[in-house]
Amino acid sequence: MKMFKALSKQLFGAKYESISKSLAVAVIVFAAVRGMEVQLEIAPPVLWLASVFVAASAMWQTLAGRRHMETVQGMLVLPYENRRFVFFYVTVLGMHALITKTLPVWALFSAVAKWSCPDMLTALLCGCMACTVSAAVYRMWRKYHIVLPLLWSAGILAVLLLTRRIVPVLVTALLSIAAAAVYLRSADAFDFYNAASAEKTxxxxxxxxxxxxxxxxxxxxxxxxxxxxxxxxxxxxxxxxxxxxxxxxxxxxxxxxxxxxxxxxxxxxxxxxxxxxxxxxxxxxxxxxxxxxxxxxxxxxxxxxxxxxxxxxxxxxxxxxxxxxxxxxxxxxxxxxxxxxxxxxxxxxxxxxxxxxxxxxxxxxxxxxxxxxxxxxxxxx
Known part of the structure; x- marks a missing residue:
């Protein structure tokens, strides 16, 4: 848990102030838009697609960020257990993407349209899927495996766009999370460390x-x-x-x-x-x-x-x-x-x-x- 706490403080701040700021932004966005009394008819797949794209883009930006590489470089100097580090690393980055970037988007969607509980839970699961799959795809990309990530992403988008039902989306999300978890079990901590981004010439x-x-x-x-x-x-x-x-x-x-x-x-x-x-x-x-x-x-x-x-x-x-x-x-x-x-x-x-x-x-x-x-x-x- 020390590794989890250290990674969390690096991303959320020493007192986890980023979480409170994100919650405040989400509340303000929800209250402001709801006060405007704007109501739209939005299909659930739009919410699910937005959750996937926002979470995946935020996760990828963090994984490839130069400032973040400097943090990872410092933590890899310390003794660590490889599998636990990868698990905590992906978990904290996923939490950061969902709380600080995706939560305001969910607040906006909740303010302009009415959603059922299964729709919102599916959106949350889609966000989790996007984060875990992004971590797996990032590792594949670093190893120059191009075809499988493209097919994987295309399959997820096809299910979201073509089925438009909760059950297939839930099954796809759970299977993708499981597949990403199995793939990341063999990952090394240095698979997520980009020396070219951290070094400055x-x-x-x-x-x-x-x-x-x-x-x-x-x-x-x-x-x-x-x-x-x-x-x-x-x-x-x-x-x-x-x-x-x-x-x-x-x-x-x-x-x-x-x-x-x-x-x-x-x-x-x-x-x-x-x-x-x-x-x-x-x-x-x-x-x-x-x-x-x-x-x-x-x-x-x-x-x-x-x-x-x-x-x-x-x-x-x-x-x-x-x-x-x-x-x-x-x-x-x-x-x-x-x-x-x-x-x-x-x-x-x-x-x-x-x-x-x-x-x-x-x-x-x-x-x-x-x-x-x-x-x-x-x-x-």
């Missing part, structure tokens, strides 16, 4: 360096950042089709405001305290780094917004020059605000990259962009 270069090269290498070394950007690009393709069904409003700027939510790229200094200290300590580096960081975010926002613009023109048409200027305005404004916020108010005290990327600060820039979009919609009426 320092390279000395003459001159001032090239921040663009650094940012590109940073993206290549942190594949989650690329995945998030690729997800935004895919979302930008479907947004014009979604907004096409909302008449009476100029929805084009609203889509641009949503696409500013590229959290990993907007927390570059928060996720790397060493880089932040170096930039703040060296004279003249803040402006030099800030300008290039802003241009980098502007370029990324421009690419994502450009995809959205192309889709909008194909499906909905409109003034190309006006929309192009709006894209530049939102991409530049989002980049400038993100850099200012990151420099003035960096995120402190986070335990894992998942905590960093789900910090409430991420919604400030999109909220400002939404207000700007509402103003533009009012101006164009």
């Amino acid at each position: 320092a390279r000395r270069r003459s001159g001032r360096g090239n921040i663009a090269v650094y940012l590109i290498r940073y993206l290549m070394a942190n594949k989650n950042y690329l995945v998030n950007t690729a997800g935004l690009c895919a979302f930008a393709v479907f947004l014009p089709l979604l907004f096409r069904q909302i008449p009476g409003m100029n929805m084009f700027p609203f889509g641009l405001s949503v696409l500013c939510l590229n959290t990993p790229l907007c927390t570059l200094l928060s996720c790397d305290p060493d880089l932040e200290r170096a930039v703040r300590a060296l004279p003249g580096q803040s402006r030099w780094f800030g300008r290039r960081y802003c241009l980098f975010l502007f370029a990324v926002n421009g690419v994502v917004s450009g995809i959205y613009l192309c889709g909008w023109q194909i499906l909905n048409g409109g003034n190309m020059w006006l929309h192009g200027g709006t894209v530049i305005l939102f991409a530049l404004s989002g980049a400038v605000l993100s850099v200012i916020l990151e420099w003035r108010h960096p995120i402190r005290g986070w335990k894992t990259e998942s905590d960093l990327w789900h910090h409430p600060r991420k919604y400030i820039v999109p909220l400002i962009m939404l207000l700007l979009a509402a103003f533009l919609d009012w101006m164009t009426r």
